[in-house]
Amino acid sequence: MIVVTGATGTLNGATVEHLLRRVPADQIGVSARDVTKARHFADRGVRVRQGSYDDPVALRDSFAGAEQVLLVSSSDLAADVVGQHRTAIDAAVAAGARRILYTSQRGAVGSPYLPAAVHAATEASLAESGVAWTALRCGFFGDFGALLGPWRQTGVIAQPADGPLPWTDRGDLGEAAAAILAGERTFDGPVALSAPAVTLDDFAGIASELTGRTVERVVVDDERWTAEQIADGTPEFAARMQLALFQAAREGHFAGSAPVLGELLGRAPRTAAEQLAEHITI
Template sequence: MIVVTGATGNLGSATVEHLLRRVPADRIGVSVRDTARARHFADRGVRVRQGSYEDPAALRESFAGAEQVLLVSGNDPAADMVALHRNAVEAAVAAGVRRIVYTSQHGAVPGNPYRPSDFHLATEALLRGSGVAWTALRNGAYGPLDLVLGPWRRTGGIAGPQDGPVPYTDRADVAEATAVLLAGDRAVDGPVALTAPAAVTLDDLAETASRLTGRTVARVVQDDEEWVAGQLAAGVPEQPARLMLGWYRAARAGFFAEPGPLLTELLGREPRTVADRLAAGADG
């Protein structure tokens, strides 16, 4: 059995949908905070059990009988994510899971100024010491592009701090590739990049947006503190603003510059590019 945590979230839910196309429903389980929100999976034959990273006993029950568990990483900046992930790893080991697959972060290496890389590295260390086979999918940035591009359609410009090359990755592709890996015979050990095959900068994205729209979309580079001040003025709390500033600094330092081939290999096709996503207009 394959058990997916966080299966009512965007990535976890999409991964389960792709698993359902590849393996019988009775070979899939989900571990969720609120079982009512996973009723649509239960109706299709998926095993639904309550479990959260705060409740190790419930996790052990939700992982029972699983050969593989997909641990979708938490992202609450106010929580001790390493302790919560430790609960999940220990519950999986106690349940007799043979392989743990963890959703890590591209560029999770020492010295990365984007702070979430710290808890991803710490979680990978927990996995390394668990005694169980493990895979850390260092997923490329797969959030909505407008999170980085801002309201460029309205303003005609992409404003933000100096960046660097990033292999912006489509979340749907990450979910599909994760399902392929979980459902297939191929084993991938340790940390591996799961990213789009090409890294681009915001200058590149401005050029792409200009070509697609037929109007000039300018790239406006802002001073770091000027950008933070603008975020605060727009109502963004300081903590998430500075967290995002750390992401820009990591990008400009090259921490996200190197993509990997695994996503393309698992999909058996070329992943969606940023140009595809901008042309579709679905998420910017």
Template sequence: MIVVTGATGGLGGATVERLLTRVPADQIGVSVRDTAKARHFADRGVRVRQGSYEDPAALRHSFEGAEQVLVVSGGAPGDDIVSLHRNAIEAAVAAGARRILYTSQHGAVPGNPYAPSEIHIATEAILAGTGVAWTALRNGAYGTLDQVLGPWQRTGVIAQPKDGPVPYVDRDEVAEATAVVLAGDRTFDGPVNLTAPTAVTFDDFARIASDLTGSTVKRIVVDDEQWIADQIAAGVPEQVARFLRGWYEAGCAGYFAEADPLLAELLGREPRSAADRLAAQIAASGPPADPKRTA
């Protein structure tokens, strides 16, 4: 059996959906905090059990009979997330899992100034010490382009801090590749990168958006402190804004620059490019506003 944690979340849920196209439902289990939210999986024959990273006993029950466990990284601000991940990993070992897979982060290497990197590095070290086969899926940045680029369609401007090249990836394609690995088509030991095959910058996004829309989309580099002030004005807590700033800092330093062909190999096709994703966004919500008309 394959057991997936966090199956009511975005990545975990999408992974289960992809698994259902590859293996029988009765070979899939999910461990979720609220079983009512996983009713749609139970109705299709997936085993649904309650489990949370705070409750090792419940986790062991929810992992019972699992040959593989996918530990989806997670936790709330203020949590000792590494300890929560340790609970999940130890429960998987106790349940007899032969392989533990973990959703890690692209660029999770020492020195990366983006704070979650330390969580992923520590979690991978725990996995390496279990004596059980393990795979760390170091996923590229898969947030929506609205999150990445800001309201460029309304303003005609990508106004973000200084950045570096990043091989942005589509979350659903990460989920599909994860399902391929879980279904046993390919086996990997240790960390592997799941990224788009090409890294792009905000300058690249502005050029692509301009070509797609026929309107000039400008790239403006916003001073770090001004960007943080803008985020606070928009309702983002200062601590969170400064935390997010670390991602741009890591990008500038090249920690996310490496692109990897593995995702394309697992999918059996080229992943969606930055242009593909921008085109879909434009089709869904329309071209950017003309700044001259809104001035």
């Protein structure tokens, strides 16, 4: 059995959807904090059990019978996230899983971006677990607003100096994860899964082409940008974490090619331009 955590979210929800096209439903399990949100999977024959990274007993039960467990990284920034991940790894081992997979991040080692330290520590715990493991070092996804700022209102992408960032579609990542879980390819240790990296200069060009108006890229001093974010109501911690992403990008921590995603998909990953076009039309 393959058990997936975080399946009520967009990323691992896509993983389960793609798994259902590859393996019988009764070979798939979902561990969810709120099982009512996973009812649509249960209705299709997927085993759904309650599990939480904060409840080791329930988590072991939700992993029972699993040969593989896919752990989604915790999004609870107020928690001991590394501790939560260790709890999940221990529960998977106790349940008899033969391989643990984890949604990590490109640039997980040595990057000044705060979440990278969490991913690096989790990968270290996986390496110490005594079972086979795979860290899916995913490209970035999420809120275009946080990355680009209010460019649609201002016509300007006014952000700190940056560098290549592999903006990657969640659906593509979910499909690739499903292919790995289904045994189409096996990876030991970390594997980079991301679309080609782009810079904010690239995004300015993409936005200009999509909208038919000139979108300018302006580089803002780090501390000035941080002060402006805080003045606009962003908590200082969040502003500095976002700044660290720009700093890590310009130091080249997310640069380099990662062809595996396209190989697993059997096609080119969705580009930043395609993703931004969809965001604009929503």
